[in-house]
Amino acid sequence: MKIALLGYGKMGKVIERIALERGHEIVLKKDQNNTFEGLLNADVAIDFSVPDSAIENISECLNNGIPVISGTTGWVADYPKMVSLCEAKNGSFIYASNFSLGVNVFFELNEYLAKMMANLKQYNVSMEEIHHTQKLDAPSGTAITLAEGVIKHTDYSNWTLETPISNEIRIEAKRIENVPGTHSIFYDSEVDQIEIKHTAHSREGFALGAVVAAEWLVGKKGVFTMKDVLGLNSK
């Protein structure tokens, strides 16, 4: 498979190594200093760039009929626009706040726990995410997906980085050097605490998931999620 890398930073470099190990070819490494030249030679593009460039990168792919995977976070308010563009162009698109297998299992566990806790009003939900100090967005895209998973099954209606008012889930975003990504969800009552936690030990899991998603997407039309890629939709 010929792959265009849109964003060639920490993630782009790990994705490149894994893609080459799996027999793929890199036909474009785009950052803020070069153009999309080479994109049209690609079978698929993988965008891990910056919040301000994700929409341009994804649009360029969809407008040119190139299937695109995006892992860039911090632009999700505009996700519906990219879904509409993909549908209008009969394109192929996957966005995931987190491409790792472990986190996608954790997303399912989070929703399962939220369902069980929904009627136990004595428990208050809060979250913590910890990432490296270069991260541009807060809270992380993964934390937002986790909060949405709780909101879907409970009376919570929003998340906040500030002091929560009623029906808000407090997310604490910590920045500590070299941490690839740690997410915890807490259910606190007067008498105890339930905690579930996912700790990434490196960026390998995110990168492998993105390459697997790219391999899966080629030849398909539509807007998909990691649930489709991993076959979690029927559960």
Ligand SMILES: NC(=O)C1=CN([C@@H]2O[C@H](COP(=O)(O)OP(=O)(O)OC[C@H]3O[C@@H](n4cnc5c(N)ncnc54)[C@H](O)[C@@H]3O)[C@@H](O)[C@H]2O)C=CC1
């Ligand atoms: N969904 C997931 O599984 C994961 C998502 N991420 C997200 O991926 C993004 C990238 O993460 P990192 O590689 O750690 O960041 P990074 O800062 O190391 O790399 C970002 C790269 O994007 C490049 N860039 C800037 N403007 C660009 C443009 N217009 N077009 C293309 N590239 C451009 C920069 O030069 C830089 O090399 C972030 O939004 C991060 O939150 C990171 C890890 C996992």
Ligand SMILES: O=C(O)C1=N[C@H](C(=O)O)C[C@H](O)C1
């Ligand atoms: O910026 C990162 O590094 C990460 N970003 C993603 C997010 O915002 O959730 C995924 C992962 O946690 C690493």
